Amino acid sequence: MRVLKEKSFQTKPLIEPMLYHGLMDFTNMGMWIWYIQSEYVEISTVLQRMLCIENESTIYSTTEWMTKWHPEEKEILKDALLSSVRSQERNIQVVHRLKNGQGDFIWIHTKAYIVRDEHHQPIQMIGVSIDFSEFQDTLESLSKEKEMYQNFLKASKAATWWWNIQTDETSFDEAWANMLGYTLNELEPISLETWKKLTHPIDLEHATNILEDVFTKKIEYYDATFRMKHKDGRYVWISDRGKVISWLPDGKPHIMVGTHIDVTKEKELEIELIKKEAYYRNLLDSSYDIVYFVDLNYKMTYLSPTWTEKLGHSLEDGLNNSFEPYIFHEDLPKIIHFFEEILKSGKRQEVLEYRLIHKDKSIRWFTTNATLVLDDHQNPIGFAGSARDITDEKLYKQAILKEKEQLQKTLMSLGDGVISTDYEGNIIFMNPIAKTLFCKNEVCLKHINKVLEQMKMKKQVSFQNVREKIIGQLKSLVYVEGNITNRSIYLEGVMSTIENEKNQIEGFSLILRDQTEKHQKQQEVEWLIHHDYLTSLYNRRYMEDSLDLYDDPSYLPVGVMMLDVNGLKRMNDVHGHHIGDELITLVADTLTESVAKKDTIARIGGDEFLILSPNTSEAEMYALKNQLLESFNHRIVKGNRLSVALGYAIKENEESTIRDVMKIADDYMYMNKNKKTIVR
Structure with a gap:
């Protein structure tokens, strides 16, 4: 009624007062009044019928009426109403649940207006409630049915990428390019600029901001969803996730790895569901149904503006004319019988499906319900009803059914x-x-x-x-x-x-x-990241990542030994690098045979090795030094005895760091290099 008043058709009179209750009846709008100061609520017969409580009183105390509210919503709804009453607001709108006569809860959409006296004190709250269950049930049913079958197809294909943040060097796998319709060769040369160029400009800034949060350690993981341009010109939605796996000593990010997953279908479904929700909500807020009044001669004496919106015919074309030309000829007998049954029984009737003819000659599917309207003398004067366009719903259900069948076929293949x-x-x-x-x-x-x-x-x-x-x-x-x-x-x-x-x-x-x-490839990569390919010992990267762990007091005392192979360059120059590799391998094998299982050995440079011995005393490190020198002295490569300079130091307390002790051992090693007498 408010919408009609706001649009105010100046050339046509408003509905006569005696038709008012009929129009309110057929639209399924239940009215109620809350007398705030007296603390009781009065409801209309339409709201009684909506809640199937015709045998109850139309007047309730405020406390009695609140018992019909859903327990989960009671406090929220009470706070919302009281907040509106106490503030200077005049209008309130909520979607909530009420208990009907069978003890079930139905969804209700309520709009209310607060009446205040000359001192701005609230006197009454006048509201209109509409049964929202059909919309809610339809949306949930269609959404859940579709979601159930899509759960079978949620396994995703992931593409991987690698990025040196300091040099902007990047590496993408073939799946990354395929996701956008390309091969890697087609995108060469590939760099960070390639990703920026293909990413939607609106989304790029958001993704860059998330990366910055990762680099500044505000968050640990990078997780962004954005659009990238496909080779065919369209945009696909990408879920991009990654993590910095290596940081420089100064705290700057070094290496980052991650994956791309095509989430276009999921994103489109999300957008579609959002649109559907907005679509159905707008239907309710903008008088979605065609509201009509038909006299006993089947002439339409009132039509709401939705008539033009849904069928293209002007109000002038329809008013005071028979509805028969607008009904699809096969459905006309059904509609005539529909009104005859209402006149005969005096009760509300409903037609689930029938067709109306659009101005462009196309066919639209509708459902309608109507009730008999009586004059002051209880004589029938016509019919008041509403017609709802269900064409889109029918097409949507057909599409869902078709999709369901397609999903079942896909599942098997x-x-x-x-x-x-x-x-x-x-x-x-x-x-x-x-x-x-x-x-x-x-x-x-x-x-x-x-x-x-x-x-x-x-x-x-x-x-x-x-x-x-x-x-x-x-x-x-x-x-x-x-x-x-x-x-x-x-x-x-x-x-x-x-x-x-x-x-x-x-x-x-x-x-x-x-x-x-x-x-298998992941296991190989994980091994290569932390091991020297020639000796299979741990590499410098592993030691850099784990060295600080040896500052834990439980490892004290910690022995640190640095070793440098003498003559490696001469061996490479004279005999070739393969003999040099043999020399390095011999050193590694000797170390592996000599040290305890608890110790850690690493090749940290071309000819440099490191041994970390937790819970090892000075005497034990001294013995290990002599054992290694003796073992090296018996190793021969191309007629030359294996010569290794070494030095060791002990971390004996928490004041010194493992890196400090490593530097001391390194100094001892260089003091011993090329000397015959070995010191620490």
């Missing part, structure tokens, strides 16, 4: 293994790939625990553990990985819930992907 279970973990479905992994001679595993047991994870978990983790921490996904027993296959998987339309968990899905090659 996926390259990943897919397993679904009931709530107790009993397997009820395996796609062909999963069967090749967990079936033998057509006999398949019956419970998901057997699948998890065969995966030989680093930290073995059971289905019960996973289920408790998902439910207890309100997580929708849990990741698992491991090798299949007796098979050289490494799997990565994600387990998620399968929920019904009431958000109740009915079962679980497990999607598994063969990542054997990726896992």
Whole structure:
């Protein structure tokens, strides 16, 4: 009614007073008045009917009326109403739940106006409530049904990248380029500028700000979502995650690694759901339904502006004319019967589906409900009703059904293994790939625990553990990985819930992907990062990362020995680098044979080695020095005895750092280099 008043059709009179209650009736708008000072609430018969409480009184105390509020919303709703009353606000709008006569809670959209006296004190709150359940249920049902089937396809392909932040040197894998429709060769030369050029300019600043937060150590992990331009001109949504794995001594970031995952489908779905939510909310706020009044001769004596919006016909074309030309001819008998039944029974009737003809001759699907309108003498004078356009809903349901069928076909042809279970973990479905992994001679595993047991994870978990983790921490996904027993296959998987339309968990899905090659490469890379490729000893990078750990008091005393191979350059020059490599390898083997298992050996330079011996005394380090010199003296390479200069020092207290002691040992080593008499 407020919208009609604001638009105020100057050329046409407003609805006559005797039609007012009829129009309020058919629109399903329940009115109520809260007498604030007297503390009681009076509701209309429409609101009674909406809540199925026709046998109750229309007058309630404030406390009695609050018992119909949903327990979870009671305090919030009470605070909102009281806050509006105490402030100078005049309007309030809320979506909440009320208990009906059957004890169920239904969704209600309420708008209210606060009436104040001349002293601005609140006297009354006058409100209108509309049944919002149909919108809420439809949205939740469609969204959950779609989400349930998409859970099967949430395994993602990840591309990797590497970045030297100080030099801007970068490295991207082929999957990174493929994600944008390119090959790496097509993008050469690739640098940080390549990423900046392909990233949407609006998103680039946001991603750069997050990187800055990582570099300044405000956050540990980099996590940004942005758009990148595909080769075909469109933009794809990318989830970019990374971490600085190496920092310079001055605190500046050095090396950063990360992954790119194409999340375009997920992002588009999110945007679509946001649009749908806004769409349905706007429908409610802008009189979505066509409101009409038809006399007994089937002439339309009132039409709301939505008539033009939905069907393209002007109000002038429809008013005071029969509705028959606008009804699709096959549905006309149904509509005539609909009004005849209302006139005969005097009760509200509904037609679930019928068609109206748009001005452009297209067909629109509608549903309608109407009630009989009586004059002051209780004589019927016509029908008041509303018609709702359900064309988009029908098309959307058809699309969802088609998508559901397509998802089922896709599920059977996926390259990943897919397993679904009931709530107790009993397997009820395996796609062909999963069967090749967990079936033998057509006999398949019956419970998901057997699948998890065969995966030989680093930290073995059971289905019960996973289920408790998902439910207890309100997580929708849990990741698992491991090798299949007796098979050289490494799997990565994600387990998620399968929920019904009431958000109740009915079962679980497990999607598994063969990542054997990726896992092997990761292990190789992790080994190479911290080891010297020639000697297999730890390298300088490993020692730089872990050296400070030896400042822990539990390691005291700590022996530090520095070694430098004499004559390596001459050996390379005279006999070749392969003999030099043989010399280095011989030194490494000698060290490995001589030191204790608790000690750490590292090659920290071309001819330099480091030994860290926790819980080692001066005497023990002295003995190790002599043992090594004796062992080196018996090693021969190309007729030359192995000559190594060495020096050691002891960290005996917490005041000195391991790096200080390492410098002292290094000084001793250089003092001994090329001398016949060996000191510390």
